[in-house]
Amino acid sequence: MSEYIISVDLGTTALKIALVDKDGKFLSVSNQEYELITPKSSYVEENPEVYWESFKKGLEKIKSNTQVDKKQIKAIGVSAQGETLLFLDKNGKVLRNAIVWLDNRAYKESEILREKFGDENCYKITGQVSFNPCWPSAKILWIRNNESEIFKKTDKFLLIEDYFIYRLTGEFVSEGSLLCSTTYWNIRTKNWWQEMLDYLQIDQKKLPKIMESGEVVNNILPEVAEELGISKETIVCTGALDQAAGAIGVGNISEGIFSENTGAALAICAPVEKPVLDPGRNMPLHYFAIKDMYMIHSFTTGGMALRWFRDSFCQSESSISSLIKDSSYNILAKEAEHVPPGSEGLIMLPHLSGSMAPDVNPKAKGVFYGFTLKHRKPHFIRAIMESIGFIIKRNVDTLERMGINVSEIRSLGGGSKSSLWNHIKADITGKLLITMENEEAACLGAAILAGKAIGMFKTIEDACKKMVKVKDEYKPNKKNYDIYLKAYQSYKKLFNDLSELFELSPNQ
Helix, strand or coil, X not given: CCCEEEEEEECCCEEEEEEEECCCCEEEXXXXXXXXXXXCCCCCEECHXXXXXXXXXXXXXXHHHHCCCHHHEEEEEEEECCCCEEEECCCCXXXXXXXXXXXXXXXXXXXXXXXXXXXXXXXXXXXCCCCCCCCXXXXXXXXXXXXXXXXXXXXXXXXXXXXXXXXXXXXXXXXHHHHHHHCCEECXXXXXXXXXXXXXXXXXXXXXXXXXXXXXXXXXXXXXXXXXXXXXXXXXXCCEEHHHHHHHHCCCCCCCEEEEEECCEEEEEEEEXXXXXXXXXXXXXXXXXXXXXXXXXXXXXXXXXXXXXXXXXXXXXXXXXXXXXXXXXXXXXXXXXXXXXXXXXXXXXXXXXXXXXXXXXXXXXXXXXXXXXCCCHHHHHHHHHHHHHHHHHHHHHHHHHCCCCCCEEEEECHXXXXXXXXXXXXXXXXXXXXXXXXXXXXXXXXXXXXXXHCCCCCCHHHHHHHHCCEEEEECCCHHHHHHXXXXXXXXXXXXXXHHHHHHHCCCC
Protein backbone atom coordinates (compact mmCIF):
# COMPACT_ATOMS: atom_id res chain seq x y z
CA MET A 1 0.00 0.00 0.00
CA SER A 2 1.31 3.48 -0.92
CA GLU A 3 2.21 5.88 1.88
CA TYR A 4 1.57 9.61 1.83
CA ILE A 5 2.44 12.73 3.79
CA ILE A 6 0.24 15.77 4.34
CA SER A 7 2.42 18.85 3.92
CA VAL A 8 1.24 22.25 5.15
CA ASP A 9 2.76 25.65 4.37
CA LEU A 10 1.41 28.27 6.78
CA GLY A 11 1.89 31.42 4.71
CA THR A 12 1.20 35.07 5.43
CA THR A 13 -1.91 35.45 3.26
CA ALA A 14 -2.60 31.85 2.27
CA LEU A 15 -2.30 28.31 3.58
CA LYS A 16 -1.06 25.73 1.09
CA ILE A 17 -1.62 22.04 1.68
CA ALA A 18 -0.40 19.11 -0.40
CA LEU A 19 -0.57 15.34 -0.43
CA VAL A 20 2.91 14.01 -1.23
CA ASP A 21 4.17 10.49 -1.93
CA LYS A 22 7.61 9.09 -1.07
CA ASP A 23 8.92 9.95 -4.57
CA GLY A 24 8.17 13.64 -4.06
CA LYS A 25 5.12 13.59 -6.34
CA PHE A 26 2.29 15.91 -5.39
CA LEU A 27 -1.03 14.10 -5.80
CA SER A 28 -3.04 17.22 -5.01
CA VAL A 29 -2.43 20.79 -3.85
CA SER A 30 -4.91 23.25 -2.37
CA ASN A 31 -4.36 26.95 -1.71
CA GLN A 32 -6.63 28.67 0.82
CA GLU A 33 -6.32 32.47 0.89
CA TYR A 34 -7.26 34.71 3.79
CA GLU A 35 -7.35 38.43 4.54
CA LEU A 36 -5.10 39.97 7.17
CA ILE A 37 -6.57 42.24 9.85
CA THR A 38 -5.05 45.75 9.83
CA PRO A 39 -6.89 47.79 12.48
CA LYS A 40 -4.28 50.58 12.54
CA SER A 41 -1.25 51.71 10.62
CA SER A 42 1.63 49.25 11.25
CA TYR A 43 -0.77 46.76 12.93
CA VAL A 44 -1.12 43.38 11.19
CA GLU A 45 -3.10 40.61 12.87
CA GLU A 46 -4.97 37.39 12.12
CA ASN A 47 -7.62 35.37 13.92
CA PRO A 48 -5.90 32.05 14.72
CA GLU A 49 -9.09 30.17 13.89
CA VAL A 50 -8.69 31.35 10.29
CA TYR A 51 -5.52 29.26 9.99
CA TRP A 52 -7.27 26.18 11.35
CA GLU A 53 -10.38 26.55 9.19
CA SER A 54 -8.20 27.11 6.12
CA PHE A 55 -6.33 23.90 6.94
CA LYS A 56 -9.59 21.97 7.27
CA LYS A 57 -10.94 23.31 3.96
CA GLY A 58 -7.69 22.58 2.15
CA LEU A 59 -7.48 19.08 3.61
CA GLU A 60 -11.04 18.32 2.57
CA LYS A 61 -10.25 19.43 -0.96
CA ILE A 62 -7.13 17.28 -1.38
CA LYS A 63 -8.95 14.27 0.10
CA SER A 64 -11.82 14.66 -2.35
CA ASN A 65 -9.34 15.08 -5.23
CA THR A 66 -7.37 11.92 -4.44
CA GLN A 67 -9.71 9.48 -2.69
CA VAL A 68 -6.80 7.89 -0.81
CA ASP A 69 -7.46 5.62 2.15
CA LYS A 70 -6.97 7.61 5.35
CA LYS A 71 -4.72 4.84 6.68
CA GLN A 72 -2.30 5.64 3.85
CA ILE A 73 -1.68 9.13 5.30
CA LYS A 74 1.25 8.47 7.62
CA ALA A 75 2.40 11.91 8.75
CA ILE A 76 1.84 15.66 8.76
CA GLY A 77 4.75 18.05 8.12
CA VAL A 78 4.77 21.82 8.52
CA SER A 79 6.44 24.83 6.90
CA ALA A 80 5.66 28.15 8.59
CA GLN A 81 6.09 31.89 8.42
CA GLY A 82 8.38 33.24 11.13
CA GLU A 83 7.73 35.67 13.98
CA THR A 84 3.91 35.45 14.04
CA LEU A 85 3.04 35.29 17.74
CA LEU A 86 0.06 33.82 19.60
CA PHE A 87 -1.07 34.08 23.23
CA LEU A 88 -2.84 31.18 24.98
CA ASP A 89 -4.39 30.98 28.45
CA LYS A 90 -4.00 28.10 30.90
CA ASN A 91 -6.83 26.24 29.15
CA GLY A 92 -5.09 26.45 25.78
CA LYS A 93 -7.51 29.05 24.40
CA VAL A 94 -6.26 32.01 22.39
CA LEU A 95 -6.57 35.33 24.20
CA ARG A 96 -6.36 37.68 21.21
CA ASN A 97 -5.58 37.76 17.51
CA ALA A 98 -2.16 36.55 16.44
CA ILE A 99 0.31 39.38 15.86
CA VAL A 100 1.63 38.68 12.35
CA TRP A 101 5.32 39.00 11.50
CA LEU A 102 4.61 42.05 9.30
CA ASP A 103 3.35 43.97 12.33
CA ASN A 104 5.61 46.89 13.30
CA ARG A 105 3.72 48.38 16.24
CA ALA A 106 6.53 47.50 18.68
CA TYR A 107 8.97 50.09 17.34
CA LYS A 108 9.35 51.79 20.75
CA GLU A 109 9.86 48.42 22.44
CA SER A 110 12.53 47.40 19.93
CA GLU A 111 14.39 50.62 20.74
CA ILE A 112 14.13 49.82 24.45
CA LEU A 113 15.60 46.36 23.85
CA ARG A 114 18.36 47.84 21.69
CA GLU A 115 19.30 50.27 24.45
CA LYS A 116 19.18 47.52 27.10
CA PHE A 117 21.07 44.74 25.28
CA GLY A 118 22.71 46.31 22.21
CA ASP A 119 22.51 45.18 18.59
CA GLU A 120 25.98 43.64 18.70
CA ASN A 121 24.96 41.47 21.64
CA CYS A 122 21.77 40.56 19.82
CA TYR A 123 23.79 39.37 16.83
CA LYS A 124 26.25 37.30 18.87
CA ILE A 125 23.54 35.56 20.88
CA THR A 126 20.59 35.23 18.51
CA GLY A 127 22.12 35.62 15.04
CA GLN A 128 19.81 38.54 14.23
CA VAL A 129 21.71 41.66 13.24
CA SER A 130 19.60 44.10 15.27
CA PHE A 131 16.49 44.47 17.38
CA ASN A 132 13.45 44.91 15.18
CA PRO A 133 9.77 45.67 15.88
CA CYS A 134 8.69 42.45 14.18
CA TRP A 135 10.71 40.16 16.48
CA PRO A 136 8.55 38.38 19.09
CA SER A 137 10.60 39.76 21.99
CA ALA A 138 9.48 43.27 21.07
CA LYS A 139 5.90 42.07 20.51
CA ILE A 140 5.80 40.50 23.98
CA LEU A 141 7.14 43.68 25.55
CA TRP A 142 4.47 45.66 23.69
CA ILE A 143 1.73 43.36 25.05
CA ARG A 144 3.14 43.74 28.55
CA ASN A 145 3.15 47.53 28.23
CA ASN A 146 -0.13 48.00 26.38
CA GLU A 147 -2.36 44.98 27.05
CA SER A 148 -1.38 44.08 30.60
CA GLU A 149 -4.44 41.87 31.20
CA ILE A 150 -3.58 39.74 28.18
CA PHE A 151 0.01 39.50 29.38
CA LYS A 152 -1.07 38.40 32.87
CA LYS A 153 -3.45 35.75 31.50
CA THR A 154 -0.97 34.34 28.96
CA ASP A 155 0.16 30.86 29.94
CA LYS A 156 1.91 30.05 26.62
CA PHE A 157 3.65 32.26 24.07
CA LEU A 158 3.66 30.36 20.79
CA LEU A 159 4.75 30.86 17.20
CA ILE A 160 2.37 29.81 14.44
CA GLU A 161 3.99 26.39 13.85
CA ASP A 162 3.89 25.73 17.59
CA TYR A 163 0.19 26.62 17.72
CA PHE A 164 -0.64 24.44 14.74
CA ILE A 165 1.16 21.44 16.26
CA TYR A 166 -0.65 22.11 19.55
CA ARG A 167 -4.02 22.03 17.78
CA LEU A 168 -3.10 18.69 16.21
CA THR A 169 -1.48 16.96 19.19
CA GLY A 170 -2.10 18.90 22.38
CA GLU A 171 1.69 19.21 22.77
CA PHE A 172 3.60 22.49 23.21
CA VAL A 173 6.77 22.16 21.13
CA SER A 174 8.89 24.35 18.86
CA GLU A 175 12.12 24.08 16.84
CA GLY A 176 15.22 26.17 16.26
CA SER A 177 14.74 27.35 12.68
CA LEU A 178 11.63 29.23 13.81
CA LEU A 179 12.86 30.23 17.26
CA CYS A 180 16.07 32.04 16.33
CA SER A 181 14.30 35.22 15.20
CA THR A 182 12.35 35.51 18.44
CA THR A 183 15.51 37.10 19.91
CA TYR A 184 14.85 35.27 23.17
CA TRP A 185 16.49 32.03 21.94
CA ASN A 186 20.26 31.54 22.02
CA ILE A 187 21.38 30.21 18.63
CA ARG A 188 24.65 28.83 20.04
CA THR A 189 23.36 27.01 23.14
CA LYS A 190 20.05 26.09 21.44
CA ASN A 191 18.27 27.13 24.60
CA TRP A 192 16.44 30.18 25.88
CA TRP A 193 18.27 33.48 26.40
CA GLN A 194 17.54 33.72 30.09
CA GLU A 195 18.62 37.33 30.49
CA MET A 196 16.07 38.35 27.85
CA LEU A 197 13.33 36.25 29.43
CA ASP A 198 14.03 37.88 32.79
CA TYR A 199 13.71 41.31 31.22
CA LEU A 200 10.47 40.37 29.46
CA GLN A 201 9.22 38.91 32.76
CA ILE A 202 8.28 35.54 31.32
CA ASP A 203 9.11 32.11 32.71
CA GLN A 204 10.46 29.25 30.60
CA LYS A 205 7.33 27.31 31.58
CA LYS A 206 5.38 29.69 29.36
CA LEU A 207 7.38 28.63 26.33
CA PRO A 208 7.23 25.36 24.36
CA LYS A 209 9.60 22.42 24.60
CA ILE A 210 12.53 22.79 22.18
CA MET A 211 12.99 20.07 19.56
CA GLU A 212 14.87 19.71 16.29
CA SER A 213 13.15 19.99 12.92
CA GLY A 214 11.97 16.71 11.44
CA GLU A 215 11.22 14.91 14.71
CA VAL A 216 8.11 13.03 15.80
CA VAL A 217 5.92 15.03 18.18
CA ASN A 218 3.07 12.56 18.69
CA ASN A 219 0.11 10.95 17.02
CA ILE A 220 -2.73 13.26 16.13
CA LEU A 221 -5.34 13.58 18.89
CA PRO A 222 -8.18 11.06 18.31
CA GLU A 223 -10.86 13.76 18.43
CA VAL A 224 -8.92 15.89 15.96
CA ALA A 225 -8.43 12.91 13.65
CA GLU A 226 -12.19 12.41 13.69
CA GLU A 227 -12.78 16.12 13.02
CA LEU A 228 -10.41 16.03 10.04
CA GLY A 229 -11.43 12.63 8.73
CA ILE A 230 -7.97 11.08 8.89
CA SER A 231 -6.48 8.17 10.82
CA LYS A 232 -5.71 8.58 14.51
CA GLU A 233 -2.43 6.79 13.71
CA THR A 234 -1.24 9.79 11.68
CA ILE A 235 2.01 11.14 13.13
CA VAL A 236 2.61 14.88 13.54
CA CYS A 237 6.20 16.08 13.08
CA THR A 238 8.11 19.26 13.76
CA GLY A 239 8.67 21.34 10.65
CA ALA A 240 10.69 24.42 9.80
CA LEU A 241 10.71 28.09 8.93
CA ASP A 242 9.32 28.41 5.41
CA GLN A 243 12.63 29.54 3.90
CA ALA A 244 14.50 26.67 5.56
CA ALA A 245 11.86 24.22 4.35
CA GLY A 246 12.13 25.74 0.87
CA ALA A 247 15.90 25.30 0.90
CA ILE A 248 15.48 21.61 1.74
CA GLY A 249 12.78 21.34 -0.92
CA VAL A 250 15.30 22.28 -3.61
CA GLY A 251 18.06 20.10 -2.17
CA ASN A 252 20.00 23.00 -0.66
CA ILE A 253 21.26 21.00 2.31
CA SER A 254 25.04 21.36 2.29
CA GLU A 255 27.56 24.17 2.47
CA GLY A 256 28.42 25.53 -0.96
CA ILE A 257 24.87 25.53 -2.29
CA PHE A 258 22.91 28.76 -2.30
CA SER A 259 19.17 29.05 -2.93
CA GLU A 260 17.28 32.15 -3.94
CA ASN A 261 13.54 32.55 -3.81
CA THR A 262 12.21 35.33 -6.04
CA GLY A 263 8.65 35.90 -4.96
CA ALA A 264 7.29 39.28 -3.90
CA ALA A 265 10.42 39.44 -1.76
CA LEU A 266 13.82 38.03 -2.64
CA ALA A 267 14.99 35.55 0.00
CA ILE A 268 18.41 33.89 0.04
CA CYS A 269 19.52 30.84 2.03
CA ALA A 270 23.02 29.43 2.38
CA PRO A 271 23.52 26.49 4.78
CA VAL A 272 26.76 26.47 6.78
CA GLU A 273 28.26 23.76 8.96
CA LYS A 274 29.08 26.03 11.88
CA PRO A 275 27.99 29.48 13.07
CA VAL A 276 29.51 32.21 10.88
CA LEU A 277 29.01 35.87 11.71
CA ASP A 278 29.41 38.69 9.22
CA PRO A 279 32.09 41.19 10.41
CA GLY A 280 29.95 43.93 8.87
CA ARG A 281 26.93 42.65 10.85
CA ASN A 282 24.67 42.70 7.82
CA MET A 283 24.00 39.00 7.15
CA PRO A 284 21.63 37.31 9.65
CA LEU A 285 22.47 33.85 10.92
CA HIS A 286 19.66 31.33 11.45
CA TYR A 287 19.51 27.82 12.79
CA PHE A 288 18.84 25.40 9.95
CA ALA A 289 16.28 22.60 9.74
CA ILE A 290 19.07 19.99 9.84
CA LYS A 291 20.53 19.30 13.29
CA ASP A 292 23.65 21.31 14.15
CA MET A 293 23.66 23.18 10.84
CA TYR A 294 23.10 26.89 10.38
CA MET A 295 21.86 29.11 7.58
CA ILE A 296 22.76 32.56 6.34
CA HIS A 297 19.36 33.94 5.48
CA SER A 298 18.29 37.37 4.30
CA PHE A 299 15.51 38.92 2.27
CA THR A 300 14.71 42.18 0.51
CA THR A 301 12.60 43.56 -2.32
CA GLY A 302 12.21 41.02 -5.12
CA GLY A 303 9.47 40.39 -7.64
CA MET A 304 7.29 43.12 -6.13
CA ALA A 305 9.38 45.62 -8.14
CA LEU A 306 8.35 43.93 -11.39
CA ARG A 307 4.78 43.63 -10.20
CA TRP A 308 4.71 47.35 -9.36
CA PHE A 309 5.96 48.17 -12.87
CA ARG A 310 3.42 45.82 -14.47
CA ASP A 311 0.49 47.24 -12.51
CA SER A 312 1.58 50.86 -13.07
CA PHE A 313 2.69 50.88 -16.70
CA CYS A 314 1.70 47.65 -18.46
CA GLN A 315 -2.09 47.72 -18.76
CA SER A 316 -1.93 46.59 -22.39
CA GLU A 317 0.18 43.55 -21.50
CA SER A 318 -2.28 42.66 -18.73
CA SER A 319 -5.21 42.93 -21.15
CA ILE A 320 -3.45 40.75 -23.72
CA SER A 321 -2.64 38.25 -20.98
CA SER A 322 -6.32 37.65 -20.22
CA LEU A 323 -7.13 37.28 -23.93
CA ILE A 324 -4.42 34.75 -24.81
CA LYS A 325 -4.50 32.92 -21.46
CA ASP A 326 -0.82 33.54 -20.76
CA SER A 327 0.88 35.11 -17.76
CA SER A 328 1.45 38.85 -18.02
CA TYR A 329 4.96 38.22 -16.69
CA ASN A 330 5.68 35.93 -19.64
CA ILE A 331 4.62 38.72 -21.98
CA LEU A 332 6.90 41.21 -20.19
CA ALA A 333 9.79 38.74 -20.40
CA LYS A 334 9.26 38.31 -24.15
CA GLU A 335 9.56 42.06 -24.56
CA ALA A 336 12.72 42.19 -22.44
CA GLU A 337 14.36 39.36 -24.42
CA HIS A 338 15.03 41.79 -27.28
CA VAL A 339 17.08 44.11 -25.06
CA PRO A 340 20.82 43.32 -24.83
CA PRO A 341 22.44 42.43 -21.48
CA GLY A 342 23.07 45.55 -19.43
CA SER A 343 19.92 47.22 -20.78
CA GLU A 344 22.09 49.62 -22.80
CA GLY A 345 23.24 51.48 -19.72
CA LEU A 346 19.96 51.58 -17.80
CA ILE A 347 20.45 50.63 -14.13
CA MET A 348 17.74 50.13 -11.53
CA LEU A 349 17.83 50.10 -7.74
CA PRO A 350 14.73 48.01 -6.85
CA HIS A 351 14.45 49.16 -3.24
CA LEU A 352 10.78 50.13 -3.25
CA SER A 353 10.44 49.45 0.48
CA GLY A 354 13.99 49.95 1.71
CA SER A 355 16.90 47.56 1.28
CA MET A 356 18.03 44.67 3.44
CA ALA A 357 21.21 42.59 3.70
CA PRO A 358 23.89 43.06 2.68
CA ASP A 359 23.07 46.70 1.83
CA VAL A 360 20.92 47.52 4.84
CA ASN A 361 19.18 50.86 4.49
CA PRO A 362 15.49 51.15 5.44
CA LYS A 363 15.37 54.57 3.74
CA ALA A 364 16.62 53.34 0.36
CA LYS A 365 14.35 54.08 -2.58
CA GLY A 366 13.75 52.74 -6.06
CA VAL A 367 15.81 54.44 -8.77
CA PHE A 368 16.11 54.23 -12.56
CA TYR A 369 19.41 55.71 -13.72
CA GLY A 370 20.91 56.24 -17.15
CA PHE A 371 17.89 56.24 -19.43
CA THR A 372 18.02 58.22 -22.66
CA LEU A 373 15.85 58.82 -25.70
CA LYS A 374 16.69 55.35 -27.05
CA HIS A 375 15.30 53.53 -24.03
CA ARG A 376 11.83 52.01 -24.23
CA LYS A 377 9.57 50.01 -21.96
CA PRO A 378 11.39 46.68 -22.59
CA HIS A 379 14.63 48.28 -21.33
CA PHE A 380 12.95 49.12 -18.03
CA ILE A 381 11.53 45.60 -17.71
CA ARG A 382 14.94 44.02 -18.26
CA ALA A 383 16.65 46.52 -15.94
CA ILE A 384 14.29 45.45 -13.14
CA MET A 385 15.09 41.78 -13.76
CA GLU A 386 18.81 42.55 -13.83
CA SER A 387 18.58 44.53 -10.59
CA ILE A 388 17.37 41.43 -8.72
CA GLY A 389 20.32 39.55 -10.22
CA PHE A 390 22.65 42.25 -8.86
CA ILE A 391 21.21 41.81 -5.35
CA ILE A 392 21.80 38.06 -5.60
CA LYS A 393 25.40 38.72 -6.65
CA ARG A 394 25.84 41.14 -3.72
CA ASN A 395 24.79 38.32 -1.40
CA VAL A 396 27.04 35.78 -3.11
CA ASP A 397 30.01 38.16 -2.96
CA THR A 398 29.39 38.88 0.72
CA LEU A 399 29.17 35.19 1.56
CA GLU A 400 32.42 34.46 -0.25
CA ARG A 401 34.13 37.30 1.63
CA MET A 402 32.94 35.56 4.80
CA GLY A 403 34.73 32.41 3.63
CA ILE A 404 31.59 30.62 2.40
CA ASN A 405 32.13 29.32 -1.12
CA VAL A 406 29.08 29.29 -3.40
CA SER A 407 29.34 26.59 -6.06
CA GLU A 408 25.82 26.73 -7.46
CA ILE A 409 22.50 28.52 -7.10
CA ARG A 410 19.16 26.77 -6.77
CA SER A 411 16.23 28.92 -7.80
CA LEU A 412 12.66 28.73 -6.56
CA GLY A 413 9.61 30.95 -6.36
CA GLY A 414 7.68 32.65 -9.14
CA GLY A 415 10.82 34.16 -10.63
CA SER A 416 12.23 30.70 -11.36
CA LYS A 417 9.48 30.15 -13.95
CA SER A 418 11.11 32.74 -16.23
CA SER A 419 13.82 31.29 -18.47
CA LEU A 420 15.08 34.80 -19.27
CA TRP A 421 15.35 35.73 -15.61
CA ASN A 422 17.20 32.49 -14.86
CA HIS A 423 19.70 33.21 -17.65
CA ILE A 424 20.17 36.76 -16.34
CA LYS A 425 20.86 35.55 -12.78
CA ALA A 426 23.33 32.91 -13.97
CA ASP A 427 25.16 35.39 -16.22
CA ILE A 428 25.35 38.10 -13.54
CA THR A 429 26.63 35.77 -10.78
CA GLY A 430 28.79 33.59 -13.00
CA LYS A 431 27.31 30.56 -11.21
CA LEU A 432 25.42 27.53 -12.43
CA LEU A 433 21.72 28.11 -11.72
CA ILE A 434 19.39 25.14 -11.24
CA THR A 435 15.58 25.04 -11.21
CA MET A 436 13.51 22.21 -9.84
CA GLU A 437 10.55 20.25 -11.17
CA ASN A 438 8.47 20.85 -8.06
CA GLU A 439 7.66 24.53 -7.66
CA GLU A 440 6.16 24.08 -4.16
CA ALA A 441 9.55 23.88 -2.48
CA ALA A 442 8.41 24.73 1.06
CA CYS A 443 5.70 22.05 1.00
CA LEU A 444 8.18 19.53 -0.37
CA GLY A 445 10.72 20.47 2.31
CA ALA A 446 8.13 19.96 5.04
CA ALA A 447 7.26 16.57 3.54
CA ILE A 448 10.94 15.59 3.46
CA LEU A 449 11.33 16.49 7.13
CA ALA A 450 8.23 14.49 8.05
CA GLY A 451 9.36 11.54 5.92
CA LYS A 452 12.68 11.46 7.72
CA ALA A 453 10.97 11.79 11.11
CA ILE A 454 8.77 8.71 10.65
CA GLY A 455 11.57 6.59 9.20
CA MET A 456 10.42 6.68 5.59
CA PHE A 457 14.02 7.79 4.92
CA LYS A 458 17.12 7.33 7.04
CA THR A 459 18.42 10.86 6.49
CA ILE A 460 17.43 14.19 4.93
CA GLU A 461 20.08 13.52 2.27
CA ASP A 462 18.43 10.21 1.33
CA ALA A 463 15.04 11.90 1.17
CA CYS A 464 16.33 14.69 -1.07
CA LYS A 465 17.92 12.18 -3.46
CA LYS A 466 14.56 10.48 -3.79
CA MET A 467 12.15 13.42 -3.72
CA VAL A 468 13.97 16.46 -5.18
CA LYS A 469 14.23 16.49 -8.97
CA VAL A 470 16.15 18.93 -11.17
CA LYS A 471 14.24 20.57 -14.01
CA ASP A 472 16.72 22.79 -15.87
CA GLU A 473 20.30 24.01 -15.59
CA TYR A 474 21.45 27.47 -16.71
CA LYS A 475 25.17 27.87 -17.31
CA PRO A 476 26.64 31.38 -17.20
CA ASN A 477 27.63 33.00 -20.49
CA LYS A 478 31.18 34.40 -20.17
CA LYS A 479 30.57 37.25 -22.62
CA ASN A 480 27.42 38.32 -20.79
CA TYR A 481 29.17 37.97 -17.43
CA ASP A 482 31.82 40.48 -18.51
CA ILE A 483 29.11 42.93 -19.63
CA TYR A 484 27.22 42.51 -16.41
CA LEU A 485 30.33 42.95 -14.28
CA LYS A 486 30.59 46.54 -15.50
CA ALA A 487 26.88 47.12 -14.92
CA TYR A 488 27.22 45.58 -11.44
CA GLN A 489 29.99 48.02 -10.53
CA SER A 490 27.69 50.85 -11.62
CA TYR A 491 24.88 49.38 -9.53
CA LYS A 492 27.04 49.30 -6.40
CA LYS A 493 28.41 52.81 -6.94
CA LEU A 494 24.93 54.18 -7.58
CA PHE A 495 23.64 52.73 -4.31
CA ASN A 496 26.62 54.05 -2.33
CA ASP A 497 26.52 57.48 -3.93
CA LEU A 498 22.80 57.87 -3.20
CA SER A 499 23.02 56.77 0.42
CA GLU A 500 23.33 60.34 1.69
CA LEU A 501 20.37 61.41 -0.42
CA PHE A 502 18.29 58.52 0.93
CA GLU A 503 18.91 59.84 4.43
CA LEU A 504 17.56 63.25 3.43
CA SER A 505 14.41 61.89 1.80
CA PRO A 506 11.23 61.20 3.78
CA ASN A 507 10.89 57.59 4.93
CA GLN A 508 7.49 56.87 3.38
